[in-house]
Amino acid sequence: MVGAGNGDREWLDRELPIVASGTEPWGVGFLTWAADAGAVEYALEYGPKAVMLSFGDPSPFVEPIRRAGAVLIIQVTDLEEARQAVDLGADVIVAQGTEAGGHGARHGRSTLPFVPVVVDLVGPVPVLAAGGIADGRGVAAVLALGAAGALIGTRFQATTEALVDPATTKAILEGRGQDTERSSVLDIARGSRWPSKYTARTLGHPYLDRWHGREAELAADPQAKQDYQDDVAQGTIPARPIWAGEAVDLITDLPSAADLVTTLATQAENALANAGRR
Numbered sequence: 001m002v003g004a005g006n007g008d009r010e011w012l013d014r015e016l017p018i019v020a021s022g023t024e025p026w027g028v029g030f031l032t033w034a035a036d037a038g039a040v041e042y043a044l045e046y047g048p049k050a051v052m053l054s055f056g057d058p059s060p061f062v063e064p065i066r067r068a069g070a071v072l073i074i075q076v077t078d079l080e081e082a083r084q085a086v087d088l089g090a091d092v093i094v095a096q097g098t099e100a101g102g103h104g105a106r107h108g109r110s111t112l113p114f115v116p117v118v119v120d121l122v123g124p125v126p127v128l129a130a131g132g133i134a135d136g137r138g139v140a141a142v143l144a145l146g147a148a149g150a151l152i153g154t155r156f157q158a159t160t161e162a163l164v165d166p167a168t169t170k171a172i173l174e175g176r177g178q179d180t181e182r183s184s185v186l187d188i189a190r191g192s193r194w195p196s197k198y199t200a201r202t203l204g205h206p207y208l209d210r211w212h213g214r215e216a217e218l219a220a221d222p223q224a225k226q227d228y229q230d231d232v233a234q235g236t237i238p239a240r241p242i243w244a245g246e247a248v249d250l251i252t253d254l255p256s257a258a259d260l261v262t263t264l265a266t267q268a269e270n271a272l273a274n275a276g277r278r
């Protein structure tokens, strides 16, 4: 899955041919609050097998995806979104718990109780569990909850292929779940237009400490936002927030993505076999 964000055409033209020529099957994801239907149609011309829609109303995007015959994946954070995804004919529903790294619902649900409720609600549509899964035990756990599989984000930032700077890799390898925090402070400080329904889970950051609980004040303070840009330019804070989920403690090595997938599968099989023996 290529995360295309708002679907900037130049970005799509640069990134999609790379994955389209070297990967089979592949898919592309959009932030539905930020993208327009034209961007999705544009990306479909590159022939993705799947399109994933997250964080916002997916309905304007469904028709072109259906017409192109691509698999429709919708990521949901509450039961209303899950029900809407079924009504829109989603082929796969991703149930995201609040442990997840990166963006998600401000008032989200924890993965453990949320996933089985979504499974019961949307069946027979397959559900992928997301949020707080970073090793095969987590994969096994969500299979036991009735999920068809897992969608994993944070763990893949610590792989040799990940396009993150070395400081981010180090922070992920050393980070602890208790050091992560869900907040909109960093989105406001960096001038990102994320709707207030969504916060992001990141590792600790000086601006989180400084502005915690004062989001409205920060939003109304142009100087604070300028300070943020200046601090980035001077290198005193990272260029981007370090998005990481609560399972970051479990990430201690830097494998290739392919080796990681193999390891996750082996660990999950072992965890399920061990659980069965018990």
Ligand SMILES: Cc1cc2nc3c(=O)[nH]c(=O)nc-3n(C[C@H](O)[C@H](O)[C@H](O)COP(=O)(O)O)c2cc1C
Pocket: 003, 004, 005, 029, 030, 031, 053, 054, 075, 096, 099, 100, 101, 102, 103, 130, 131, 132, 133, 134, 151, 152, 153, 154, 155, 157, 243, 244, 245, 246, 247
């Ligand atoms: C660095 C990072 C970037 C992400 N970008 C996107 C994105 O562009 N679109 C999206 O739907 N989800 C995005 N997510 C969230 C994932 O879809 C997923 O819900 C989450 O990573 C699962 O939790 P985990 O990080 O604990 O594995 C991102 C997550 C991370 C950590």
